[in-house]
Amino acid sequence: MTAGLVAVFFVACAMFAVGVFGAAWRRDVSAAVATIPLMFAGAGIAFAGVARFAAAGGTHLLGQEFAVLLAVAAAALVALGLGIAGREGNR
């Protein structure tokens, strides 16, 4: 059993499409914001897969670097989106 770049791309595009579907389908804004990390995960998997399978001639870790930055950016965007959506407080 083996896995190649095509399998990685299939998982990545499935994640991105699930994220887009969730952002379009959910009525609640805070629930739609929760799908941002799913889209970013799809992009990050594609970057890490390219770094793993297409980095000819040595250790080119640029794709892994993008994956790290995308994960941090996803967390920041969720915080910002939920902050804009607002807090319930005592109501």
Added chain:
Amino acid sequence: MDSLHAIGFYVSSGVLLIGALGVVLLPRRGLRGAALAFSGLGLAGVYYSLSAGFAGAVAFVCYAGCALMVAGPQYRTVEAVAGSAWRQVGAIGAAMLLAVLAFSAFRGDFVSATFKGGPFDAVALGRLLFAHDVVATEAVALLGLIAIAGAAAAWRLRERAR
């Protein structure tokens, strides 16, 4: 990729996709947060099986934080103004996007190279993040700072207006 890593990749991909579907389809925010943490675990496994263990560790921490924020009970429900027809158009668009991306992925089998890095490789990645591409790292750190400060300011303004 040997058999053990391939099995890990497929199992982690299954965990990731099940968690992602849970985030999209589950009704309550606590369940959605748990599903997001579950998908973060799967994402870390996928990264590790792709010899990106450090990226997996960072992604797991970030997605666990996202899960805690999403599962928090203090966020109010804000209904979007888009009608049912637009939601269905969006869902059909997502399906078409999946078809296009899957076709592109199927056509992407034209490269193959031998990866010479280790399974975790935090030293090389840290050198890349903090020496070679430090501007990008600083930009993302600035984005995180702005996001958290903006969220805090938005909460404070809303509390003051109440």
